[in-house]
Amino acid sequence: MKKNIVLKIFCFIMICCFSFLFISCGYETPLEGEEGSELGGQTEEMENLYGVKVLYRPLNYDYDVGSGAEPGQKNDYYGIYAFQILSYLYNIYGIPDTDYSILKNIFKIQNTPSSGWSDKTFPEGEQDTRTLTFNYNYLPYLYDSIRYKVDIFGKVVGQIKDKEVVSSSDFTEYDLVGVDTNTAWEWSFRYDSTSYPSFMSSSSTKVEFNNHIYVKNFNETLLKDYYSNGKEYNDVYLGTQTAKDTENYSDFVKTLEYVIYCYALDLEPNAVFVTSSSGTIPYTVQINGYNSVDEALQARKDLFKKAGAFVGLSTRQINQISNWVKTNVIGLGSNITNDNLTYCDKLYEVLNASNEVIGYEPLEDYSTTSTFDMGRAYDKAVDEIIKYVCRYATIGKEEGGDLTVENRFLASEVIEYAGTTFYASSDAFFPKYDPSAPLSTKIRPLEYQSAILMPRGERNINGIVIALKYDADLDGTDPDEGFNTEKYIDIKAELNYYNVSKNKLYTIASAQTRVYDGSFVFGSSQSEYIEDGKYSNVPPNHGMLELSGFEKNSELVADGLLVNDDSVHLGVYDTSILPTDLAERNYILFPFVSKSPLTLLGTTDVRKYYKLLEPTADDDLEENQTYIAGRFNEEMAAGKCDYLEIVYKVLKDKNNLAKNYNFYTGIISTEALSLDYEP
Numbered sequence: 001m002k003k004n005i006v007l008k009i010f011c012f013i014m015i016c017c018f019s020f021l022f023i024s025c026g027y028e029t030p031l032e033g034e035e036g037s038e039l040g041g042q043t044e045e046m047e048n049l050y051g052v053k054v055l056y057r058p059l060n061y062d063y064d065v066g067s068g069a070e071p072g073q074k075n076d077y078y079g080i081y082a083f084q085i086l087s088y089l090y091n092i093y094g095i096p097d098t099d100y101s102i103l104k105n106i107f108k109i110q111n112t113p114s115s116g117w118s119d120k121t122f123p124e125g126e127q128d129t130r131t132l133t134f135n136y137n138y139l140p141y142l143y144d145s146i147r148y149k150v151d152i153f154g155k156v157v158g159q160i161k162d163k164e165v166v167s168s169s170d171f172t173e174y175d176l177v178g179v180d181t182n183t184a185w186e187w188s189f190r191y192d193s194t195s196y197p198s199f200m201s202s203s204s205t206k207v208e209f210n211n212h213i214y215v216k217n218f219n220e221t222l223l224k225d226y227y228s229n230g231k232e233y234n235d236v237y238l239g240t241q242t243a244k245d246t247e248n249y250s251d252f253v254k255t256l257e258y259v260i261y262c263y264a265l266d267l268e269p270n271a272v273f274v275t276s277s278s279g280t281i282p283y284t285v286q287i288n289g290y291n292s293v294d295e296a297l298q299a300r301k302d303l304f305k306k307a308g309a310f311v312g313l314s315t316r317q318i319n320q321i322s323n324w325v326k327t328n329v330i331g332l333g334s335n336i337t338n339d340n341l342t343y344c345d346k347l348y349e350v351l352n353a354s355n356e357v358i359g360y361e362p363l364e365d366y367s368t369t370s371t372f373d374m375g376r377a378y379d380k381a382v383d384e385i386i387k388y389v390c391r392y393a394t395i396g397k398e399e400g401g402d403l404t405v406e407n408r409f410l411a412s413e414v415i416e417y418a419g420t421t422f423y424a425s426s427d428a429f430f431p432k433y434d435p436s437a438p439l440s441t442k443i444r445p446l447e448y449q450s451a452i453l454m455p456r457g458e459r460n461i462n463g464i465v466i467a468l469k470y471d472a473d474l475d476g477t478d479p480d481e482g483f484n485t486e487k488y489i490d491i492k493a494e495l496n497y498y499n500v501s502k503n504k505l506y507t508i509a510s511a512q513t514r515v516y517d518g519s520f521v522f523g524s525s526q527s528e529y530i531e532d533g534k535y536s537n538v539p540p541n542h543g544m545l546e547l548s549g550f551e552k553n554s555e556l557v558a559d560g561l562l563v564n565d566d567s568v569h570l571g572v573y574d575t576s577i578l579p580t581d582l583a584e585r586n587y588i589l590f591p592f593v594s595k596s597p598l599t600l601l602g603t604t605d606v607r608k609y610y611k612l613l614e615p616t617a618d619d620d621l622e623e624n625q626t627y628i629a630g631r632f633n634e635e636m637a638a639g640k641c642d643y644l645e646i647v648y649k650v651l652k653d654k655n656n657l658a659k660n661y662n663f664y665t666g667i668i669s670t671e672a673l674s675l676d677y678e679p
Contacts, residue, residue, distance in 0.1 A: 048457045050575055050587040052422035052667070054415055055450035055610055055630050057309060058597070059435060059662075061411040067311050068396035068403070068602040076246045077312075077393040078264065081405055082256035083243045084389035085325065090237050092381065093145035103139070106388050107381075138341060138375050141177065145376065146237070147190070148213070149183035149336075152176075154344035156216075160363060161351040176347055176360060178214045186331040187252055187274050189236065189282035209359035236282050243392065251285040251293045258287065259324055261300035263317045265307060266626045266654055270296070272328055307657035309628035310612055311395050311602060312408025322386045332378050340371040396602015409607040410630045412449060415594035416580045418587040422451065424467045424666030427519045432476035440591030445471060445662040449630040450610065451646040453670070454573035454587075462567040463548025463672025464495060466646060468513065469520040469664035483518035483538050489661060490514050492619075492627070492649040495547040497568050498634045499561055500642050505634040506555055508568065509547035515663065516542065547646070548672035566672075574641040578609050609636050613649065624654045 069075035091102045141150035156176050158167035207214045234241065239250030249257070255272055262269040271288040290296035313321075326332040346367035350359040362369060393405035403409075424430065424443060433445050471477050472487035495509040520543050521535070535542070550556055551566045563569050575583050580594040600607040610630040615621055627649045637643055650661050 048455055048459060049419055050454040050456055050573060051416050051418040051582065051592075053452045053454060053578070053580075054417065054422070054446075054448060055410075055412050055632075056415070056446040056448050057411065058413045058446075058599075061305075061308070061413075061599075063305065063308065063311060063411065066411055066599070066601050068394060074246070075395070076257075077395050077405055078260045079246050079249065079253070079257045080243045081313075081389065081393035082260055083238065083249060083253050084392045085321075085386055086253055086256060086329075087238055087243070088385045088389055089325075089329070089382070090146070090234065092385075093142055093376070094237060095143060095233060106384055138372065141341065141374065142376065144179075146185045147188050148179040148181045150177060150341065150374075151180050151183075152178040152212075152342045152344070154342075154347045154362075156347045156349060156360065158346075158348050159351055160348040160361075161355075165348070165363070166351065167348075174217050176214055176216060178212050178360070180212055182211045183336060184276070185329060185336065186327075186334075187283075187329045188276050190276045207357050207359065214360055251283075254293050254297050255285050255287065256325070256329070258293070258297045258300050259328075260313070260321060261297070261304050263320045263324075264313060265300070265304060265657060267657075269324065303657060307652075308411060310408050310410050312403075312405050313390075314408060314612075314614065315406070316614075318386060318390070318406065322383050325386065326378060326382050330378055330382070332382075336378065341374040342369055342371055344369045394602075396607075398605075403602050408612065409602070410449075410600050410610055410612050410628075412610065412630055413597040413599050414578065414580065414606070414609075415597045416454075416582045416587070417443070418582050418585075418592040421592045422666050424520070424664075424668060427469070427477070427479060427521060429467075429666055430469045430471075430520055430664040432471075433474060438593070440593050440595070442593075443664055443666050444593070445469075445474060445664050447650055447661050448648045448663065448665050450632055450648070451665070451667075452573075452632060453570070453644045453667075454575065455570050456572060458569065458571050459670075460563045460567040460569050461644060461670050462550060462564075463509075463546060464644070464646065464670050465544060465546045465668040465673050466493065467520055467664070467666045467668050468515045468543050468545060470515040470517050471664070472517040472660060474660060474662070477517075477519040479519040479521050481518070482535060483516040483542075485516050485537050487517035488514050489663060490625075490651040491545075491663070492651065493545055493547060494647040494649070496631060496645040496647060497556075498632075498637055498643050498645070499559075499568075500571070500637065500640065502559055502561070503638055504559070506553065506561075508550050508553050508556060511545050511547060513545050520664065544668065546673055568644070569642070570644055571642045573643065574637070577636060577640060578606065609633050613647070621651065625651045626654055627651050 064073065064075050065071055067075045067077055088102060088106075141153065143150075154176055155173055157173050158165055158171050160166060206216070235250075237250060237252060239245075239253055240248040259269045259272075269287075270290070273286045273288070275284045275286075277283060285293050287293060287296040290299070327334075330336050344362045344367055346362060347360045348363055349357045350361055352358050387406075390404045390406045391402075394402040395405055395407065395409075396403040421441060422443060429443055430445070431439065431442050438444060468491060469477075470487070470489050472484070490512065491514075492512045493510065494507055497506045497508045498504070499506070516538055518538075550568055551562060556562050556568065561568060575587075578598065580598060581596045582592075582594055598606050600610065609632065611633050613627075613629040613631055615626055619627075621627075629647060629649045631647045632643065632645050648665065650663070652661060653659065
């Protein structure tokens with residue numbers, strides 16, 4: 001049986017050899033400096049193919065320049081995003097600005113008082129999206145929610161002692177506000193109030209009782225003025241007044257930035273512990289596994305430079321950040337709830353034996369208590385804030401305004417392989433790669449995401465067979481050494497077909513395979529290794545993946561796009577679609593691989609040519625697996641030409657993102673081979 005398989009593969013290789021004669025026998029590869037040498041041989045395959053356009057994740061991507069910064073300048077958009085999230089939380093629940101402009105900009109306000117403020121006027125249709133409401137009447141009591149919660153207010157009308165009213169007839173009534181000191185946010189802090197104002201700083205008369213602080217004649221105006229005249233409280237929570245002052249971010253801001261980097265990498269953040277203290281050190285932050293917040297943040301930034309796949313954030317990741325903030329910054333669901341405010345119309349001072357006030361309580365049968373929605377609404381507010389402040393984390397510009405962090409795009413590059421340079425039939429097509437001196441006639445190891453055929457003439461295709469090779473250490477491979485099955489990558493490959501007449505994209509085939517570290521040995525040369533057992537530890541057809549069976553695609557059948565019952569038709573490719581430097585040479589002059597990649601940036605339209613792909617429920621991945629890939633944006637080919645595209649999804653271990661995920665690939669054949677046999 002093995003001999004029959006070898007013979008079958010050998011016959012195919014002989015066909016390939018004739019097709020690839022121009023490479024192996026027909027000409028001598030030009031030297032690196034030999035500009036203008038023609039691609040030799042002029043085989044039928046070459047005459048009918050401009051080449052292959054590939055998208056890949058580059059070895060190095062400048063996320064600063066990629067996101068719109070000038071060369072040499074930084075754009076710390078994840079840091080700015082973190083700062084703005086905490087800044088808006090602070091300016092609503094910490095010390096609101098005096099005119100509540102932030103609330104007006106984000107939320108629809110209800111129950112506007114008769115004096116003091118007027119509601120925001122929303123453009124037509126916008127108000128319907130503002131689902132959160134705040135009650136102006138209770139907004140002053142949101143002050144300092146970071147450190148405690150106002151949960152009671154009312155009017156004190158007398159005094160009681162031993163449950164009996166003892167106040168005189170000339171007792172002066174006053175308003176009372178009480179805060180629960182056991183309901184601080186998870187990210188809270190404490191101070192000597194002589195240096196840093198607290199909620200209670202506007203009153204010289206206060207009583208502490210039963211984990212509460214009660215303040216007599218709470219002066220809202222004085223409190224506003226006190227806070228607005230100083231910046232110490234703000235600087236402690238945020239570290240600076242300015243979002244772009246990244247060097248002076250507080251540990252709170254840097255910790256949230258660390259969390260954002262984690263979710264951008266599909267990682268769960270390590271546990272964060274915040275300890276409130278007093279005096280000159282208001283709080284400390286510890287991230288589990290790190291000596292400091294700076295160390296944790298730098299480690300995630302370094303990993304992102306190696307393993308990051310895109311600029312910006314997905315909706316899923318933004319939701320993850322929102323949920324993390326609710327649980328870890330605020331503590332929603334533990335000691336913080338979207339609770340009510342209690343009002344009592346007749347409260348009494350509780351006196352001890354020395355006639356000192358030790359607390360407050362209503363007197364039964366004489367007092368009425370009511371509950372009101374305080375308007376904290378943390379659950380909705382955090383969602384709205386995190387969506388709203390995306391606009392301040394810009395990742396580029398386009399006509400009409402800025403790209404913001406939710407307008408993400410792939411951190412990828414595009415090159416082209418001329419003629420049949422992307423075709424492969426042996427390990428010689430996949431040499432050891434030297435990044436400092438890449439060969440201009442050979443296939444490179446990259447984290448490939450997309451490969452598009454660019455035919456010069458019309459053709460029918462009933463399948464495509466691709467070669468895959470993995471060199472785990474990028475130090476070259478030797479066929480005599482066999483395979484190391486301890487080192488491998490898993491790849492899902494899909495074949496997309498865009499039909500210009502239907503203006504429709506079809507996924508017409510898909511398959512998944514595991515590629516082990518070792519050479520790509522194919523055809524007649526494989527027999528000796530099979531016979532001596534060197535390849536007995538890998539599956540049949542290792543390194544080969546067939547994408548065919550178009551006749552099984554119900555959409556193709558329904559739309560009448562099958563030719564000869566099993567093929568699809570490709571017209572001439574329109575080379576005006578995102579051309580590289582090879583187009584200037586008509587794809588037949590040396591070099592045969594692009595020297596100047598096209599980079600997807602926040603400042604050019606190149607990014608619009610590819611769509612970002614990420615896992616869905618249909619992928620059925622293992623628990624720790626993920627991928628980020630890209631496919632061509634079919635809208636860019638509308639009205640121009642058909643195309644056939646291979647999409648590569650490299651499945652990554654979330655716990656091992658630093659692993660080498662680059663691989664070699666090439667096209668073996670554009671005809672189905674039926675490789676689904678067993679030895």
